[in-house]
Amino acid sequence: MLYKSNSGFNSTKMLSFKTSFEAYYPSLCFFANRIINNEEAAADITEDVFIKLWEKKPNFSKYKNIKAILYIAVKNACLNYIQQQKRNTAKQHAFAYFAQYESEDFILNEIVRAEVLREVYAALQQLPPEQRRVMHLLFKEGLDSKQVAEELNISIHTVKKHKLNGIKALKKKLGVSGLVVIAVLAHL
Template sequence: MYKNKAHELTIKEFENIFNRLYELLCLFAHKYVNDLNLSKDIVQDVFIKVWEDKGVFCDEDKIEGLFYTAVKNKSLDFLRSKYAKDVKAYPLEDLETMQTENYFLSEVIIVETSNAIERALESLPSKWVEVMRLSIANYKNKEIAEEMNISVYTVKEYKKKAYRKLRKILG
């Protein structure tokens, strides 16, 4: 789209980035501030700031990382704020851990992996998805069968087929 040349985002490009990243960034911010509404506010503030500053990007591949970094920094700014210290009472050790590069990278990986798995699950038949979600929630095969009113054998077959397809999709 716009590699290797400084490029101011058009409204359509900005909207596409917003639609692609908003939910992921909200989940990512939530890992820091542990408040969904606050996470949404932080992400919206980041998008507004980028738009108002007329963000110029040279490489489309780096935009995602820039947004993750901006959300991390905005979340940490909130945690360091007087309000967060007075009201939320975050332990200093937690804040120090959250500021590390390892924490940042592991949280990005968790959010991106969860998103990839969710997209892959959406490509499966609905019954398989239901079996997989119950399985992820630590239901035993017998409990899944009872919950869905199907046989244990059918549960095992759905899981086997789902795992096979998920392996192909996720590599």
């Protein structure tokens, strides 16, 4: 229980803590719930804030702005809760994605995809520097021809020429059609 005796607290400090808890707990729970939209978690967060203050053994009667301290502590705890929920959700999505496709076919397809990308990347590294820079900016950075021209301070015609020559060289090195090369490059 939150009010049990603690050797570092005298009865005045305990009464002050109890008074603060009773006065602010309901409104802090409401406040926390408005931030995180989860009543149970809001109650837990608010209780945790009081427990942490209890463990620090403060004299609540000395605080002029105990209300402000409590609201700030609850707000910060709610923001931490939200960040943790985001991390948990991302992990759950990643796990669900992997579990959904855990089949051997999926794993083999991902290995093949990784190897194809490795080969394409190796072939890209063998292109002349100008073509390699253009291909990198177009496909890896996702820039359009005009942006690449501005970035490299060359004409759009030159960008298109390097792109065409780069795709031709990749087709020749990889032995695949231009459409396959473009599709693979789009996933780099």
